Amino acid sequence: MAFVEAEPTIELLSVKALRFMLVSRVLDDKFASLYRMGKIHGGVFLSRGQEALSVASALSLQPGDLYAPLIRDTAGRLAFGESLLDPIRTYLGSALGPMRGRDGNVHWGHPRLGMYAMISHLGAMISVVSGGLLAHRLQGRRSTVGLSSVGDGATSTGAFHEALNQAAVEQLPLVLVVANNCYAYSTPNNRQFACKSLVDRAVGYGVKGVEFDGTDLETCLRELGSAAARARSGQGPQLMIANLLRLCGHGEHDDASYVDPNLKTSQVGRDCLEVAIRKLVDSKTVTAEDVALWKSRAIDDVERAVAQGQREPGPDPYREDWSALSTEALVERNWPQ
Amino acid sequence: MSITYLEAIREAQARALAEDDRVFIYGQDVGAFGGAFKATKNLAREFPGRVIDSPISEDAMLGLAVGAAIGGMRPIIEVQFADFSTVGFNQMVNQAGTHYWRTGMPCPITLRLPCGGTSGSGPFHSQSMEAIYAHYPGLVVMTPATVADAYHMLLDAVKIDDPVVFCEHKLLYYHLKGDLGSGDRLAVGKARIARVGRDLSIVTYGAMVHEATKAAEELAGEGIEAEVVDLRTVKPLDTDCIIASVARTGRLLCVGEAYPWGGVTAEVVARVAGEGFNFLDAPPMRLNAKDTPVPYHPDLWAVHRPSARSIADSARRLVQM
Numbered sequence A: 001m002a003f004v005e006a007e008p009t010i011e012l013l014s015v016k017a018l019r020f021m022l023v024s025r026v027l028d029d030k031f032a033s034l035y036r037m038g039k040i041h042g043g044v045f046l047s048r049g050q051e052a053l054s055v056a057s058a059l060s061l062q063p064g065d066l067y068a069p070l071i072r073d074t075a076g077r078l079a080f081g082e083s084l085l086d087p088i089r090t091y092l093g094s095a096l097g098p099m100r101g102r103d104g105n106v107h108w109g110h111p112r113l114g115m116y117a118m119i120s121h122l123g124a125m126i127s128v129v130s131g132g133l134l135a136h137r138l139q140g141r142r143s144t145v146g147l148s149s150v151g152d153g154a155t156s157t158g159a160f161h162e163a164l165n166q167a168a169v170e171q172l173p174l175v176l177v178v179a180n181n182c183y184a185y186s187t188p189n190n191r192q193f194a195c196k197s198l199v200d201r202a203v204g205y206g207v208k209g210v211e212f213d214g215t216d217l218e219t220c221l222r223e224l225g226s227a228a229a230r231a232r233s234g235q236g237p238q239l240m241i242a243n244l245l246r247l248c249g250h251g252e253h254d255d256a257s258y259v260d261p262n263l264k265t266s267q268v269g270r271d272c273l274e275v276a277i278r279k280l281v282d283s284k285t286v287t288a289e290d291v292a293l294w295k296s297r298a299i300d301d302v303e304r305a306v307a308q309g310q311r312e313p314g315p316d317p318y319r320e321d322w323s324a325l326s327t328e329a330l331v332e333r334n335w336p337q
Numbered sequence B: 001m002s003i004t005y006l007e008a009i010r011e012a013q014a015r016a017l018a019e020d021d022r023v024f025i026y027g028q029d030v031g032a033f034g035g036a037f038k039a040t041k042n043l044a045r046e047f048p049g050r051v052i053d054s055p056i057s058e059d060a061m062l063g064l065a066v067g068a069a070i071g072g073m074r075p076i077i078e079v080q081f082a083d084f085s086t087v088g089f090n091q092m093v094n095q096a097g098t099h100y101w102r103t104g105m106p107c108p109i110t111l112r113l114p115c116g117g118t119s120g121s122g123p124f125h126s127q128s129m130e131a132i133y134a135h136y137p138g139l140v141v142m143t144p145a146t147v148a149d150a151y152h153m154l155l156d157a158v159k160i161d162d163p164v165v166f167c168e169h170k171l172l173y174y175h176l177k178g179d180l181g182s183g184d185r186l187a188v189g190k191a192r193i194a195r196v197g198r199d200l201s202i203v204t205y206g207a208m209v210h211e212a213t214k215a216a217e218e219l220a221g222e223g224i225e226a227e228v229v230d231l232r233t234v235k236p237l238d239t240d241c242i243i244a245s246v247a248r249t250g251r252l253l254c255v256g257e258a259y260p261w262g263g264v265t266a267e268v269v270a271r272v273a274g275e276g277f278n279f280l281d282a283p284p285m286r287l288n289a290k291d292t293p294v295p296y297h298p299d300l301w302a303v304h305r306p307s308a309r310s311i312a313d314s315a316r317r318l319v320q321m
Helices: A010-036 A051-059 A074-080 A085-092 A124-138 A158-170 A198-205 A217-232 A272-282 A288-311 B005-019 B058-070 B082-103 B130-135 B147-159 B208-220 B239-249 B263-275 B298-304 B308-320
Strands: A066-068 A146-151 A174-180 A208-213 A238-243 B023-027 B051-053 B074-078 B110-115 B140-142 B164-169 B192-195 B200-204 B226-230 B233-235 B252-255 B285-287
Touching: A010 A051, A010 A074, A010 A085, A010 A217, A010 A272, A010 A288, A051 A074, A051 A146, A051 A174, A051 A217, A051 A272, A066 A124, A074 A085, A085 A288, A124 A146, A124 A158, A124 A174, A124 B058, A124 B082, A158 A174, A158 A198, A158 B058, A174 A217, A198 A208, A198 A238, A208 A217, A217 A238, A217 A272, A272 A288, B005 B023, B005 B074, B005 B147, B005 B164, B023 B058, B058 B074, B058 B082, B082 B110, B082 B130, B110 B147, B130 B140, B130 B164, B130 B233, B130 B263, B140 B147, B147 B164, B192 B208, B192 B239, B200 B208, B200 B239, B200 B308, B208 B226, B208 B252, B208 B308, B226 B239, B239 B252, B239 B263, B252 B263, B252 B308, B263 B285, B285 B308
Parallel strands: A066 A146, A146 A174, A174 A238, A208 A238, B023 B051, B023 B074, B074 B110, B110 B164, B140 B164, B200 B226, B200 B252, B252 B285
Antiparallel strands: B140 B233, B192 B226
16 A cells, blocks of 8 residues: 655645745845856846745645746745756856756746746746646646746736636636735836735636735745645636735846835835744744754855856857757758858 | 638648647637638537637737647647737747747747738738748748648648748638649748749749739730749748749849838848849849738728739839849
8 A cells, every 4th residue: 555645734844945945045145146246147136035935836836737937936946846056057157057058047947847937028927837737638637737926017917917817718727826026126016006906806807816925934835735726626727916025126236225114114024034934943843053054054055056057168159059940951051141 | 622722721720630639729719610711610529629719818829829839739829810919929939939949848839820911901900920920030930822832831830849920811711722732742941933934033922922923924925934933931931942043034023912121022132132142133123012001992902012913013124124
């Protein structure tokens, strides 16, 4: 008789999540530092303040599920199963990374493993996840879930509207996670939408909607776990609105001086990592020494991975095949140069 | 057996669905209704669950196609009129067109675009979109002009691992009849000499192949023998075939139904000027639609687009240079 794996307790899941959050935060700090040293080509976009939501999103998924992370999902990507080297190689432009220097910063993925490589156009990944889910349906794989991660800014796009309506019409097992971090670049919520809460939109699409505190890890784990279970059991798309605050600029080029100081001291302005550590230590689930040890291990792991990434070669333009088509016979090679 | 261009498209889809379980069709009104032009007539009944009606959401339709293609399927997306594909443009050029380059994983989508002008259709149901898709890397753009090409090239499009924009011309849907041909087929990306001639090369594609052929017949009565080159695909562009034709005739007239700024005709002229300049006995000439939206009234429309008459006029001027 095979062992039946028991559902992990919320405490065990929280500890697992916390360790990914610590690595994500350490990695963020390292990227910020490398950016300031001029070691990174292009922009750097951090996940600070969104780690709890991000990690809970990925931990709600099972093998075979689909995941479309967005700009601030370092914790979720790691929890979904990617290597620490992937973000580092992508930011450093390593030829050995998943994007081989052809695309950079937050635009990496492993589509063969169900983790999509985002494009910059907001809202555009939602219908891609729906396509993956429709493929599963047509292939007779009925128990998988797809999770797409967006921010408050993406909710204003036509792509968001089209995709959520489409997923609702098809009753796809889509979990659409909106990290409402109060600002889309510098644009505050009151210049982004006029409804009282984004969750009010759920009824208009005919989908289940839930609004919750994105700064509390346990809440994120419970809400997203339930949402994925509902989607998996055939209850259709789930619109999940998490309220939190981006604890950094849009990118590291942005000092975020426009952020309302009152927000920083409000519930949404709490640092989800600090909140998670405090609650888990207070409940004696972990000790402060555990956390310090995990953090120091995370620093070691990140330093080692960055050192490796920095030793690796970048792409060689003279060995690049410069082919945007996989069908070699259809590639035009005779452009006048 | 002679069938219409539209029937060829329907038959090709039926065969693709029958031969490959990965193929499905997604688009507005394509299911029980059979499509706005009936290009999917009865297919929903013959292939249950695989011909799926979409909401009016071109962006989400093409995004879904990308996800399904990555997920191992071969989606055929019917956009009701090519003009409306602008709403889904982002997913096609930025998502489908970049996916293989970025990730190494191909994205096999066939995007069917009913394109080109028909009398009375006006500015938003008449446009030719091939040039803007061809401008972007990572896409193949087909412009079949014959019944046999409509059938076989659509089957090719579904088999190709890369995203294909299949520009099917609405004017040919009901009026053009032919058989599906047999024997050797031209490979994807190869142009065809539709008519042999010695005095000038008229290079064109889609419905304009038939206007050019009519013009060539009229010119033949005056002793001018025009060669007509049917490009078949505009991306990749068969530069070798074009230059070989110009080498034989010494004169190039490139005709397209799209707007005049840039586009396929400009690309052809640029390549001939760059790579076949020594073969030219006269300046290369282009003929396109006018630089206005496509007009509604039949009298305006007939003059807005190139026609057998305007092509013949241009050819006469070209051979006198």
